[in-house]
Amino acid sequence: xxxxxxxxxxxxxxxxxxxxxxxxxxxxxxxxxxxxxxxxxxxxxxxxxxxxxxxxxxxxxxxxxxxxxxxxxxxxxxxxxxxxxxxxxxxxxxxxxxxxxxxxxxxxxxxxxxxxxxxxxxxxxxxxxxxxxxxxxxxxxxxxxxxxxxxxxxxxxxxxxxxxxxxxxxxxxxxxxxxxxxxxxxxxxxxxxxxxxxxxxxxxxxxxxxxxxxxxxxxxxxxxxxxxxxxxxxxxxxxxxxxxxxxxxxxxxxxxxxxxxxxxxxxxxxxxxxxxxxxxxxxxxxxxxxxxxxxxxxxxxxxxxxxxxxxxxxxxxxxxxxxxxxxxxxxxxxxxxxxxxxxxxxxxxxxxxxxxxxxxxxxxxxxxxxxxx
Amino acid sequence: xxxxxxxxxxxxxxxxxxxxxxxxxxxxxxxxxxxxxxxxxxxxxxxxxxxxxxxxxxxxxxxxxxxxxxxxxxxxxxxxxxxxxxxxxxxxxxxxxxxxxxxxxxxxxxxxxxxxxxxxxxxxxxxxxxxxxxxxxxxxxxxxxxxxxxxxxxxxxxxxxxxxxxxxxxxxxxxxxxxxxxxxxxxxxxxxxxxxxxxxxxxxxxxxxxxxxxxxxxxxxxxxxxxxxxxxxxxxxxxxxxxxxxxxxxxxxxxxxxxxxxxxxxxxxxxxxxxxxxxxxxxxxxxxxxxx
Numbered sequence: 001x002x003x004x005x006x007x008x009x010x011x012x013x014x015x016x017x018x019x020x021x022x023x024x025x026x027x028x029x030x031x032x033x034x035x036x037x038x039x040x041x042x043x044x045x046x047x048x049x050x051x052x053x054x055x056x057x058x059x060x061x062x063x064x065x066x067x068x069x070x071x072x073x074x075x076x077x078x079x080x081x082x083x084x085x086x087x088x089x090x091x092x093x094x095x096x097x098x099x100x101x102x103x104x105x106x107x108x109x110x111x112x113x114x115x116x117x118x119x120x121x122x123x124x125x126x127x128x129x130x131x132x133x134x135x136x137x138x139x140x141x142x143x144x145x146x147x148x149x150x151x152x153x154x155x156x157x158x159x160x161x162x163x164x165x166x167x168x169x170x171x172x173x174x175x176x177x178x179x180x181x182x183x184x185x186x187x188x189x190x191x192x193x194x195x196x197x198x199x200x201x202x203x204x205x206x207x208x209x210x211x212x213x214x215x216x217x218x219x220x221x222x223x224x225x226x227x228x229x230x231x232x233x234x235x236x237x238x239x240x241x242x243x244x245x246x247x248x249x250x251x252x253x254x255x256x257x258x259x260x261x262x263x264x265x266x267x268x269x270x271x272x273x274x275x276x277x278x279x280x281x282x283x284x285x286x287x288x289x290x291x292x293x294x295x296x297x298x299x300x301x302x303x304x305x306x307x308x309x310x311x312x313x314x315x316x317x318x319x320x321x322x323x324x325x326x327x328x329x330x331x332x333x334x335x336x337x338x339x340x341x342x343x344x345x346x347x348x349x350x351x352x353x354x355x356x357x358x359x360x361x362x363x364x365x366x367x368x369x370x371x372x373x
Numbered sequence: 374x375x376x377x378x379x380x381x382x383x384x385x386x387x388x389x390x391x392x393x394x395x396x397x398x399x400x401x402x403x404x405x406x407x408x409x410x411x412x413x414x415x416x417x418x419x420x421x422x423x424x425x426x427x428x429x430x431x432x433x434x435x436x437x438x439x440x441x442x443x444x445x446x447x448x449x450x451x452x453x454x455x456x457x458x459x460x461x462x463x464x465x466x467x468x469x470x471x472x473x474x475x476x477x478x479x480x481x482x483x484x485x486x487x488x489x490x491x492x493x494x495x496x497x498x499x500x501x502x503x504x505x506x507x508x509x510x511x512x513x514x515x516x517x518x519x520x521x522x523x524x525x526x527x528x529x530x531x532x533x534x535x536x537x538x539x540x541x542x543x544x545x546x547x548x549x550x551x552x553x554x555x556x557x558x559x560x561x562x563x564x565x566x567x568x569x570x571x572x573x574x575x576x577x578x579x580x581x582x583x584x585x586x587x588x589x590x591x592x593x594x595x596x597x598x599x600x601x602x603x604x605x606x607x608x609x610x611x612x613x614x615x616x617x618x619x620x621x622x623x624x625x626x627x628x629x630x631x632x633x634x635x636x637x638x639x640x641x642x643x644x645x646x647x648x649x650x651x652x653x654x655x656x657x658x659x660x661x662x663x664x665x
Contacts, residue, residue, distance in 0.1 A: 098393050101439045107397060107481055143646070144631045147390050250640070253662050280635030283393055283628050287440035294440040298392065301628075301635070308636060311626050312466045313598060316639075322664035330638065337641035 006206055012214040013221055014196040016075070019189075020050040022159075025211055026120040031157055034090060035122030036083050041069055043083040045090075048122060055080055062167040062237075062348065064357030078161045078191045081170060082125055082347050086276030088135060090119050091152045094300045098283070102293040116151035124160045124185065126178030127170075127345040131276030132158075133184060137339045138279045148298070157204065160185035164228045168237035169348030171361055175242065177345040179232045190225040197225050238348065240361045241368060242332075245342065248368060249333040253325065257367045262321035264356045269302035271350035271358075272327065277343045278302070303327050328363060384427035386417060386434075387485040393629065395437045395483025396422045400476055401458060407542050409466065410509065411474065412449060415459040415484065426459070427452065429491030430516030431622060431650045435630050436461065436473065437483030444469035445627040445645070448487070449512035454519045459484065462512035462544065488630035490650045492517040493620060497592040500618075501529040505605045507536045507577050510597030511544045513622055513649075517594065522555040529590065532558045536577040536601070539563055540570045558584075578604035581612065588613040596622040603661065606653055619653040621660075639665060 006012070014022075023033045027049070035048040038055040048054065054077040059070040062081075072079060097112045124132075132153075139149035163170075163179035172178030181188045186205030190197040197217055200206045272278040282301035287294040301308055303326050309317040317323050335343035344360065351359045386396045402414040417423035428434075433447045444467060450460035465474035476482065494517060502521065506514050521528055533552065537543045540563050553559050560580050562573040578601065591614050595605045602621055609619050625637035625644040632646030640659035642648060647655075659665055 099391075101483075103439070107439055107483075109394065109397075109483075111391060111394065139633075144633050145390070146633060147392055250658075253665060279633075281628070282634065282636075283443065285440050285442050291440050296393065303635065307626075309626055311624055312464075313624070316625060317664055319664065326638075326665070334638070334641040338643075 006200060006210050008200050008202060008206060010206075011197055011199045011217055011222070012209070013217040014189075014198045014209075014212060014214045016051070016077075016194075016196060018212045018214065019196060022208060022212055023048070023050050023120075023122065025208055026157060029208075031118050031120035033120045033122055035159075036078070036080065038069065042067060043069075043080045045083050045085060045087060045121075051077065054078075054123075059165065060167060062169045062352040064169070064351050064359050065353075065355055066357075067352050075193060076191055078123055078189065079165055081163055081165060081167045082128065082349065084349070084353065085274055086131060086347070086349065087121055087124060087128055088131070088276050088278075090117075090121065091132065091135065091149050091156070092139070092146075092279065092281075092300075093148065096148055096298045098296045098298055100293065100295045103291075116148070116155065118155040118157075119152065120157035120159065122159045123189075124158050125163050125347070126160070126181045127172040127175070127347045128276055129158065129160060129181060129184050130172075130175075130177035130345045131347070134277045134339065134341055134343065134345070135279060137341060138277075157208075158185045158187075160188040160201070162188065162190045162225075162229055162232075164191070164232050166232055166236050167348065169351045170236050170346065171238040171240050171348060172346035173233055173236045174238075174240040174361075175342065175344055175346035180229050190229070192221060192224055192228070195221060197221065238351075238359075238361045240344075240346070240364055242342070245364070246333040246336045248371060249329045249364075252367060252371055253329065255367050255370050257363065257370050258321050258325045260366070261324055261358060261363055262319070264358055265320050265324045266356055267304045267306075267320045267323055268355060269304040270353045270355065272302040272304060273300065274349040274353045275331075276345060276347060276349070277331070280308070303330070328360070332364065384425055385485075385487060386422050386426050393443075393485065395435070395443075395485045397481045398459065398484045399481050400478050403476075403478060406462060406544050409474075410462060410464045410544065412460060412462040412512075413473070413476075414455065415461070415482070416457075417459075417484070418481065423457070426487075428487035430494065430520055431491035431513060432487040432489050433513075433630075433649065434459065434461065434484050434486030435488070435627070436463075436469070437485070438469050438472040438476070439483065441469045441472040443483075443485075443628070445488075445630065446470075447513035447622075447649075449515050451516040451519050453523070454516075462509070462515075464509045485630060488645055490648055492594055492650055493592075493652075494520050497618075498524075498527045499529065499590070501531070501587060501591045503532045503534065503586065503591060503593045503609070505534040505577050505580075505593060505595040505597070505601075507597030507601040508538065508542065509544075510595075510601075510622070511535055513596050514594060515545065518552065518557070522552070522557070525555055530558065531556065532560065532584065534560050534562070534577050534580045536562045536564070536575075536597075539565055540567050540572075576604070577601055578608045581605075581608035586612050586614065588615070591618065593619040595620070599624075606660070616654040616657060617652045621651050621653050621656060622649045623651065623656075624649065
């Protein structure tokens with residue numbers, strides 16, 4: 001088979017070892033390949049070099065405040081769903097030096113001129129790609145364009161993966177984001193036991209895949225993949241009723257449920273850190289003790305931090321009730337007004353990583369029930 | 374929603390493609406105003422930046438003290454009155470603003486701006502204007518007062534209601550006479566008088582009991598503690614002043630000034646970008662929600 005038969009929209013069958021070579025090609029093209037890797041008994045997204053670094057035969061079991069790794073014994077690399085942290089750490093780094101300033105007579109500024117890394121994201125789920133599209137709307141607006149995000153986003157290569165085995169905390173079907181990819185990737189894998197089905201999503205993806213050895217997929221293989229994806233769609237662990245959500249939440253700011261959930265919430269910020277769409281940041285000075293030089297950094301922040309809403313006259317959100325309410329009414333309410341999309345993709349991370357096991361789908365259902373009662 | 378009348382990108386002191394990178398500005402003058410409050414006059418060290426910088430009263434800058442961080446501070450004058458200098462009246466109460474209290478003439482700070490919406494000085498031409506402010510809420514309105522005085526004939530009756538905790542906390546007392554001469558009905562009140570105080574004691578919203586307004590042609594501009602503004606709005610609405618003629622300047626924690634970092638959100642708004650000046654009509658559903 002020659003590359004002439006490959007076009008955007010083509011689907012081919014790629015032998016699994018070929019993925020190793022594809023990753024090597026990406027690195028030869030100056031991409032840093034980052035993807036899933038088993039570390040400290042969870043799956044993290046980090047620098048990977050090839051198939052050997054991927055979590056082979058590993059499944060994650062997730063529930064509220066519960067995350068365990070299971071061995072499946074299968075020769076699969078993308079069964080786990082989803083990793084503990086999202087991809088936002090690569091486009092929106094948790095800590096980034098903006099500039100440094102030093103006083104030699106007068107204050108001098110020195111910009112951070114480090115070139116942006118070029119990432120190839122390996123194994124992006126449909127909910128995660130939806131989250132990247134949401135962050136695009138936040139960081140790349142007409143009236144504000146974040147240079148740090150933009151420089152990383154523009155050079156991005158996305159190797160997507162369709163989810164076949166949703167976890168108990170997944171609800172992407174409710175949010176309309178998954179489990180199947182539709183667009184926005186360079187290449188998209190569907191993993192079967194023997195082979196990857198690869199769909200071409202861009203010219204860049206086509207040119208990378210063209211270097212590899214692949215076959216036309218048999219009808220049997222395509223059928224198996226389609227059935228697996230249909231099964232995934234039907235086996236979501238959770239659901240969320242999104243009808244009129246912004247209105248429901250923003251017109252019930254005095255619901256009793258806010259009091260109930262605030263007794264469980266620890267305001268620990270875990271949900272906002274693992275959330276693939278949460279975008280709040282702070283800027284802090286790291287000054288030397290003599291006050292002669294300083295480094296200004298952009299760091300992740302969270303609406304659950306007491307300092308987040310501090311003003312001199314007092315804290316505008318002085319308690320956990322007001323902070324949880326802000327988080328949820330923003331994510332599923334005012335976010336829609338601001339960015340014309342909800343701020344939740346249904347990945348379920350906030351459910352898994354909440355130490356108190358607070359479940360966003362349960363909270364929404366409870367408010368809906370309270371309002372309708 | 375008020376809109377900024379100028380193209381901020383063309384007149385601002387910030388680098389659009391460089392996040393949070395300020396321009397240095399030198400302190401030209403420092404005027405002590407009251408206990409813990411002083412007014413700083415700044416000039417950008419880069420003449421190009423200085424020459425193109427424009428703003429409208431009500432907007433703010435992010436002031437950066439190296440090693441401490443940034444604080445959002447409103448302009449307390451306008452360029453015409455201040456001879457092209459940037460004027461900020463600062464209450465030295467937070468981490469950054471306390472650091473500014475130790476600065477001297479000749480020192481530099483970083484400045485980014487201007488940000489946010491401005492007082493609707495063109496939209497309210499032809500109307501009576503009630504300016505209701507308390508404490509450090511007067512400085513963000515002083516530029517508007519200067520602008521109104523310069524174009525005095527374009528406005529009807531101007532009433533300035535100003536309250537402070539104590540007589541010694543009153544800002545800009547040396548200017549009151551000039552403002553009165555410009556036909557501004559100036560009403561000053563304090564929460565607590567001292568031995569020499571012969572004026573009013575009480576809170577700002579109560580002044581509404583002392584005059585009649587023509588609601589259809591009256592605009593209210595208010596800035597001050599949120600509790601004061603709440604009652605100013607209440608009194609104004611009670612006199613049937615429409616909610617889109619009442620303009621409120623809100624304060625929230627701000628870090629970026631560009632609606633990006635998330636801190637200043639209240640309801641659907643980023644106060645730094647959609648505000649700080651709002652017509653109350655835009656806030657009706659959120660302003661009185663506790664701890665929102």
